[in-house]
Amino acid sequence: MVLLADQHQTWGLWTMHHRLGNLGFGWNHKRVYRIYKSMKLNLRSKRKKRLPAVVKEPLLRPIYPNVTWSMDFMHGTLENGKSVRSLNIIDDFNREILNITIDTSLQSARVVSQLEQLIDWRRKPEKIRVDNGPEFIAEKLKDWCNKNEITLHYIQPGKPTQNSLVERFNRTFRTEFLDVYLFENIRSGR
Incomplete structure (x- = not known):
């Protein structure tokens, strides 16, 4: 035993x-x-917290491309221990990866510039689904979305399943790319 x-x-x-x-x-x-x-092996039983009832929002899948895009950030480290971030943007219709931007710092101005490049390549979406990260709640992104008539849809805090399509991609990206390869610097990942 x-x-x-x-x-x-x-x-x-x-x-x-x-x-x-x-x-x-x-x-x-x-x-x-x-x-x-x-032998004091007994595990502490975890009790489920009782949370107030919240109205669940269904995840609506679009019926054609460029209706809804989803964005999320991921964190990783280089071989030397330096922290890097990646901005992942996908189209919810067919889960097409539109953009992966990797850098040590990705601020809201950089997010806006990546979105502008995407719109030049494809049409603008009707809606962009994001979590409540600091880069996504910044006024720069809100103003840019208002100027381009794009709805910025925030998921509820602590509910990553409301942005599950990009979260699913993030898991695949981590397990099949970030965890498999070891990068010396940002340039070696491109």
């Missing part, structure tokens, strides 16, 4: 009991519980 507990610290009582049974130990659950508890 000590070896199993060292290898699998997140296993609870029942997982440990079933594993011991599969290994040929004929102990009943009461005996496993006594030993489990005496």
